[in-house]
Amino acid sequence: METKPDQTHDLHVLIAGAGSAGLLVAQVLKRLNIACTVFEQDASPYERPRDWNFGIYWAQSRLDECLSEDMRARVVDVQTDPSHRPSEDTVMPIYNGQTGEHMKDLPAPFSIRLHRRRWLEMLSDGVNIKFGKRLKSVTTEADIVTITFEDGTQAKGNLLIGAEGAHSPTREYLLGIQEAALLPSPVVASVSICKVSREAAQKLRALHSRYVITFHPKGIFTFMSKEWLWMMMQTWRSDADTGLIGRGKEPLKLEKWHEMGRDFGPPFKEIFETIEPSSTIWHNRLGYWPTKPWDSKGLVTLIGDAAHPMTFHRGQGLNYAITDTAELLQQLNGMTEHSGAELAAAVKRYEADLFPRGREGVIASNENTNAVHDWETMMESSLFKEGLQRAESSQTT
Structure with a gap:
């Protein structure tokens, strides 16, 4: 069966992926009255058992550009702590994991910490999402792109x-595997969404109401964030499992964390x-991809992450995805008419900004990830010295 572009609109955009980037773009297109359909490989929004939270640290104003006034007002309600009101003096504390000593408060002015599932539910409002659609192939002809799914169905549009x-199949189509x-x-990295004892939880909340970072002299980075459950994450250097990149396997057991x-x-x-x-522990090797044209x-x-997958130790991923969407919105607003040619030209202008910006962000995040797992270089890392501002690479190529 083939899904054709909506005949009541002069353009139709196909979006592969119903995560933060895909749904935020859909909200932008809805505001511009450009028809779009989001295709998600999962069978439902609740298929994946792991849930987590993530932060917006420097892209708050860019997010405001992307959302309607009504939806902007709803963002505070999808935080991990809806009672939290972002302020200029918001910080993220860092502790010495070995001694428990408070090392530093990282400035995180007006930062927002989002509960992923509630955030995606908000962004899904009014969006046409087709679930169970795993991308198989892509073909283009004139100003039409056709995507074929593993279930044999197809969809046509003016842009994918x-x-x-x-792990983007669209990126593989564009550049080859x-x-x-x-x-x-x-x-x-190892991550768990888990319960701890009441006494331990109270002691951790006494350090900060929402989250804590620890650096350990043995090169272990830990992030702990509180919801109704705790999100616990540890990262360290390892030569084991060298082929395991971001697939959420579980070879690590709780005994290892105890040790x-x-x-x-x-x-x-x-x-x-x-x-x-x-408690389940998801374990994988981090991966990254410096953006290529x-x-x-x-x-x-x-x-989003399809364009610039980066390591997460400075919390840059969502902020870059929001920036991508805001930049695409600017270019779409520059269209003189809703035509395939104007849409393609807007996309090319968006990509001209994306290529160098994405590459710089990926390289800078990777440099920082390497730095925070060595005690001496950690003290000079961007995260420790500058906090959660936008990443900038020391490299120029």
Whole structure:
């Protein structure tokens, strides 16, 4: 069965991926009265068992550009703590994981910490989403792009936006599998959404109401964030599992976290000791992809993690996806008419900004990830010295 462009509109945009970037773009297109359909490979919004939270640190004004006035007012309600009101003096505290000593408060003015599922539910409002649609192939002809799904159905439009995240099939179409492949980071990550003892939770909340970062002299980075459950994350350098990049496998057991936790001081040691035994730990190697130019004549493009998958230690990913969307909005607003040619020209202008900006962000984030896993260089890392501002690479190429 084939899905054709909506005949009541002069343009139809296809979006692959119903994550933050894909749904935010859909909201922008809805405001511009450009028809769009979002295709998501998962069978439902609740298929993935893991949920998490993430922050907006420097892209708040760009987010305002993308959302309607009504939806802007709803953002505070999808925070991990809806009672929190962003302020100029908001900080993220850093502690020495080994001693428990407070090292520094990172400035995070007006930052917002979002609960992922509630955030995506908000962005889904009024958006046409087709679930269970895994992309198989892409073809282009004149000003039409046709996508075929693994279930045999097709959809046609004037533009395909790949927003499937780091493992983007659209990026593979644009550049080929080899050129689109993620580069392995020397750092691995383990994440759990878990319960800890009441006493340990109270001690951790006494340090900060929402989150805590620890650096450990042995090169371990830890992030702990509170909702009704705790999001616990640890990263460190490892030569094991070198081929495992971002696939959410579970070779790491809770006993390993207990073992690592023995080197932590209070209250962090108690956190690891009291994690609920049934907790699932997702473990993977981090990957990244310094953005490379592509040329699809304005018919196929990328946004968010599909365009610039980066490591997460400075919390840049969502902020870059928001910036992508705001920049695309600016170019779409510059169209003189709703035609395929004008749309393609707007996409090319968007890409001219995206290519160098995305590459710089990926490289800078990777440099910072490497730095925070070495105690001496950590003190000179961008995260420790500058906080959660936009990443800038020391490299020029």
